[in-house]
Amino acid sequence: MTERRVDRNFSATAGYTCFSRAGANCERDEGFRGPDHLARIFLPAFAKAILRVPALRKFFFRRIAPPGIYEYVMARTRLLDELFLSVLDDGWPQIVLLGAGMDTRALRFSSRNHGTKVFELDIRTTQRPKLEILTRKGIPLPEELVFVPIDFNRQSLSEALLAAGHEAGQRSLFLWEGVTMYLKAEAVDSTLAFIRDSGAGSRVAFDYIYASVLRRENRYHGEKEILQRVSRAGEGWTFGIEEGEIATFLSDRGLRLVARYAAADLQREYLTADDGSVFGRINGTHAIALASVE
Numbered sequence: 001m002t003e004r005r006v007d008r009n010f011s012a013t014a015g016y017t018c019f020s021r022a023g024a025n026c027e028r029d030e031g032f033r034g035p036d037h038l039a040r041i042f043l044p045a046f047a048k049a050i051l052r053v054p055a056l057r058k059f060f061f062r063r064i065a066p067p068g069i070y071e072y073v074m075a076r077t078r079l080l081d082e083l084f085l086s087v088l089d090d091g092w093p094q095i096v097l098l099g100a101g102m103d104t105r106a107l108r109f110s111s112r113n114h115g116t117k118v119f120e121l122d123i124r125t126t127q128r129p130k131l132e133i134l135t136r137k138g139i140p141l142p143e144e145l146v147f148v149p150i151d152f153n154r155q156s157l158s159e160a161l162l163a164a165g166h167e168a169g170q171r172s173l174f175l176w177e178g179v180t181m182y183l184k185a186e187a188v189d190s191t192l193a194f195i196r197d198s199g200a201g202s203r204v205a206f207d208y209i210y211a212s213v214l215r216r217e218n219r220y221h222g223e224k225e226i227l228q229r230v231s232r233a234g235e236g237w238t239f240g241i242e243e244g245e246i247a248t249f250l251s252d253r254g255l256r257l258v259a260r261y262a263a264a265d266l267q268r269e270y271l272t273a274d275d276g277s278v279f280g281r282i283n284g285t286h287a288i289a290l291a292s293v294e
Contacts, residue, residue: 013235014126016065017178018042018102019051020073023061026051032271032279034074035081038104041137042130066229067222068263068283075266075282076207080175081105083205083290087173088112094172096161097121098191099152099179102130110142117144119166121157124149152187157194169199176206181237188239189253195293196254202293203258211240213285220284221263246289255291262287 022043024034040048050056061070084105087095093116097103100120106113120127127149134141150160162168174195180188195204210220214237218224230236241249247257261269263282271279 014101024074042102066226071280071282075270093170096174098176106145121148171201174204181209192253205290207288209240210243214240222283259290
């Protein structure tokens with residue numbers, strides 16, 4: 001699935017996502033406070049110290065982090081939380097988290113889960129420390145949660161899920177968060193092909209960058225800075241989709257676009273207060289797609 005993310009114990013970008021979720025949960029304004037109250041348990045001591053000092057936390061996210069990425073993670077987390085909860089409330093049989101990292105949704109929403117199996121897929125070197133931390137912190141694991149260790153470069157996605165108890169043909173929600181931009185086109189296509197064949201009514205939500213970003217056309221807010229950051233982290237982006245072509249891209253792969261969320265959509269929905277004030281501007285390089293298997 002990805003060559004850069006899986007050959008590290010914990011990628012820099014995955015660490016930043018976890019840190020951003022934890023930071024969002026510290027926001028004073030309840031209207032913008034992030035929902036992930038568990039993210040901080042995975043952070044090292046120095047990161048927790050930054051979060052405890054409001055001025056330092058604000059300085060980091062506003063001056064050191066790439067422009068608009070903190071805001072993007074805030075909005076993306078809330079959107080995918082809503083999708084996760086809607087599936088639980090509707091009693092879907094299965095949720096699959098592809099490249100789960102330090103995702104906490106199965107834990108945070110366990111009280112709303114009445115039988116939906118949640119499969120977390122990631123490489124063993126990411127899952128092992130996550131499980132160790134959860135055990136050390138005394139956080140119980142829901143019986144519906146299934147950890148599926150997988151090396152996406154060497155193992156079949158379908159075989160790994162089948163062995164873990166995933167039922168082909170049963171409606172599933174696939175959350176594919178912060179991954180596609182690190183893949184090769186063939187890996188994206190093969191994963192979408194698996195999802196397409198998973199059963200009618202299944203859905204997938206994933207984020208992606210615009211192809212023009214890879215060409216360094218510098219069209220979007222924060223584009224230059226985020227490209228520099230991911231390149232320095234040794235996790236440069238490799239895949240994008242042309243702006244305005246997501247519906248055709250999905251249709252060509254047997255999927256139907258249900259909804260698309262660009263930066264302006266996310267900012268309006270999740271970062272704008274009732275009085276019209278905006279928490280912050282979202283980095284424009286990303287969009288999120290929700291697609292359905294017909």
